[in-house]
Amino acid sequence: MAVGRRLLRTLLAGLAVVAVAFPLSGTASAGVPAPTPTVLAGDATLHDRYATALTDLAAADRAAQDAGRTGRAAALQAMGAGGTARLLAFDGRGRGRAVEVFGDLESAGRVAVLIPGSDTTLDTYQRFRAGAVALYQRLRAGDPHTAVVAWLGYDTPGTVSGTVLTTGRADEAAAVLAPFLDGLRETTGPGARFSLLCHSYGSVVCARTVTGPQVTDMALFGSPGTGAATARDLPTGARVWAGRGSGDWIGRVPHLRFAGVGFATDPVDPAFGARVFAAGAAGHSDYLVPGGESLDSLASIVLGTARTTEAGHA
Structure with missing residues (x-):
């Protein structure tokens, strides 16, 4: 028991270091009012979904x-802005949820689904969106038949909170993400290949999501761990990739797990068994910055041209 208490103190100490070095303010949005999202019939077209979500967004703006x-x-x-956003879903209540599409899903042969980490809310959405846009532009340079889905489909934990040390929010998110991926397959061209790109706590979400054969690759970056000991323990048949920039503070957080707290093996550790990709000097929020080595690596994973930086397996 003494060992367990020491481990918990170590994990909390690591969280405290992060809180000092990287304060965020997403938790202020918890009580924001907004109308209940419109429920569409199951056979609604993409155009209908995009138009309805924009209407819901405008109503949430007025309520705010x-x-x-x-x-x-x-x-x-x-x-x-401009009325051009392609939102598959939108919920303005509380911290908020949004699923935005970049590109043409119906003609896309390769689709990247981007899963955010802690403190991503509607209030901080533009930071998440900027990364999705940068990824889409990079992918388009290699293959015009690509699309990116920015999936803020869950209540992300606060960076400085007890929930960020456990898999609770990730389990809830995975239960929503899995059927979303199945439904998304129906909107794309036949044989489309999906890649899950999972940042920070989002890597815990992805690691707990059961995926079908359309998901061919899963990339974990800026990850605190997944809650699993090895890549083979994840409920997916996808190739599992991992990367961390040399400037990312999360490398200083202990990769331990005890009594449901912490996330076990570091995904870039050879013992985890992921395919390690080059992330350059990226800091925790810099993996999708245009011109960065990590963005190039993630794009190559989606495009099917990636190479590992060292021996590894999925």
């Missing part, structure tokens, strides 16, 4: 303004 939540209102106005 009426409630004096100027920060949220500004964030929603940025999301809906």
